[in-house]
Amino acid sequence: xxxxxxxxxxxxxxxxxxxxxxxxxxxxxxxxxxxxxxxxxxxxxxxxxxxxxxxxxxxxxxxxxxxxxxxxxxxxxxxxxxxxxxxxxxxxxxxxxxxxxxxxxxxxxxxxxxxxxxxxxxxxxxxxxxxxxxxxxxxxxxxxxxxxxxxxxxxxxxxxxxxxxxxxxxxxxxxxxxxxxxxxxxxxxxxxxxxxxxxxxxxxxxxxxxxxxxxxxxxxxxxxxxxxxxxxx
Amino acid sequence: xxxxxxxxxxxxxxxxxxxxxxxxxxxxxxxxxxxxxxxxxxxxxxxxxxxxxxxxxxxxxxxxxxxxxxxxxxxxxxxxxxxxxxxxxxxxxxxxxxxxxxxxxxxxxxxxxxxxxxxxxx
Numbered sequence: 001x002x003x004x005x006x007x008x009x010x011x012x013x014x015x016x017x018x019x020x021x022x023x024x025x026x027x028x029x030x031x032x033x034x035x036x037x038x039x040x041x042x043x044x045x046x047x048x049x050x051x052x053x054x055x056x057x058x059x060x061x062x063x064x065x066x067x068x069x070x071x072x073x074x075x076x077x078x079x080x081x082x083x084x085x086x087x088x089x090x091x092x093x094x095x096x097x098x099x100x101x102x103x104x105x106x107x108x109x110x111x112x113x114x115x116x117x118x119x120x121x122x123x124x125x126x127x128x129x130x131x132x133x134x135x136x137x138x139x140x141x142x143x144x145x146x147x148x149x150x151x152x153x154x155x156x157x158x159x160x161x162x163x164x165x166x167x168x169x170x171x172x173x174x175x176x177x178x179x180x181x182x183x184x185x186x187x188x189x190x191x192x193x194x195x196x197x198x199x200x201x202x203x204x205x206x207x208x209x210x211x212x213x214x215x216x217x218x219x220x221x222x223x224x225x226x227x228x229x230x231x232x233x
Numbered sequence: 234x235x236x237x238x239x240x241x242x243x244x245x246x247x248x249x250x251x252x253x254x255x256x257x258x259x260x261x262x263x264x265x266x267x268x269x270x271x272x273x274x275x276x277x278x279x280x281x282x283x284x285x286x287x288x289x290x291x292x293x294x295x296x297x298x299x300x301x302x303x304x305x306x307x308x309x310x311x312x313x314x315x316x317x318x319x320x321x322x323x324x325x326x327x328x329x330x331x332x333x334x335x336x337x338x339x340x341x342x343x344x345x346x347x348x349x350x351x352x353x354x355x
Contacts, residue, residue: 003348005336007329016324018333024351025333028343031319032324076351170325179318209343211320229320229341 006223010139011168017044017223024214026070029229033207036169038063039230040083041143041178042212043169048102048136049220053091058216059106060085060114062155063143065206071116071214078116080206082196084155085114085123086132096162099138103164104220111144112216113155113196117205125198132159133187138168139225141177141188145232146208151195158190171226178228237269249271285309322346 003023007016018025040061062083064070069079088107096102111132114123134140145156158177166187177183182190183189204206211229246267253262263271285302300308322339337345 001335002350003346005327005329005331005333014325016327016329018324018346022352025346025348027322027346029320030343032343048302067344069350070347070349072351122343153327175318206320210347224324226321226323228318228322230318 005104008223015139015225017041018227020213020215020222020224022216022218024070024072024212025224026064026067026210026212028067028210031229031231033202033209035231036233037145037147038101039143039178039228039232040213041174041226041228042141042213042224043139043171043174043226044134044142044222044224045139046134046136046158046222047220048105049093052093053104053217053220054089056087056089057091058214059222060212060214061142062114062212063146063208064210064212065202065208067210068118070212073121073214073216077118080200080202080208081114081116081212082146082153082155082200082208083114084111084157085216087112087123091134095229096137099166100164101135101166103133103135104131106134111155111159111194113153113198115196115198115200117131122198124195131162132157133162134222135160135164136220137232138166141169141174141185143178143214147193150199152195152199154193154195156191156193158188158218160186160188163187174226174228178230181209181232235273 003015003025005020006019007014010065040063042061058073060071060083062081065080069077071078071081086106091104091106094103094105112123114121140159140160143158147154165187169186177185211227213224246265248265248268252264258274259272260274261271276319278336289301290299298308320341322342326338327336332348333346334348335345
């Protein structure tokens, strides 16, 4: 499927988003693979399917090697991917109420680190943290940090938790928070570093020089309003 | 800068500095009358120690290696931090209902967006 642009007017302002619909989007970074700690920062929202999303939906955010074989949950090969995966079996929908838009709790255990080489996928959990929540109607922040560390890489997720609220994150919010190490903001939080218990072999499988976002459903769609790459080290 | 009085009487003496050479430190100089010691000039250790107003530099020039200002012990050194936002695409410049593949706005990326058209559901 194709990832397409979508123009909306939100709170009186234009917003063009990249809309994932059973698709995988990637792009080479200017810094190549020359980084030690990197953040893939998104401002996003989801459309409202009107029901729970069942059957272990796959939403991944991270880095991949090159752009010809990004993360692909199907039969195709992935050259090399590392990032965050929302590992809930069901994204539980809460209907709109009291001015708060409908929203999905992706999992009660947050994202886990995910790697994929070829058709082989592995993940690692780590310390439990809170529900990750994606909103319809309003936009929220969703950041994934990746730390290359000696014997085991780690992943740190920053996202909206609970309770849900009606706050719509602005572009200014996005830029302000994207460069902070950790933050607490409008029911968003920075969770715990999660060790992947795994050291990607970039020399053998490809150096991580591209960002990659994938979503394996066409309903709901995921609308990415902004994407930034932030290098911390 | 300080100097001890000689403790005499009359006009009290003084130093009009006229006999000193131009642009030399005052510390240790001892002309004038009715002083018991030479001038002593010590560093205050407080206040502005080093300053550069940057006024003397050419417009739009990298600071690395430039060396104006007072009292610095070395030149400016400007290194890449290798940190901070390195790439950003807000997607605002793209038309509505367009395939993302090959779109190439934003900053800090080494290529256009790539959407291989994969159906990623298993």
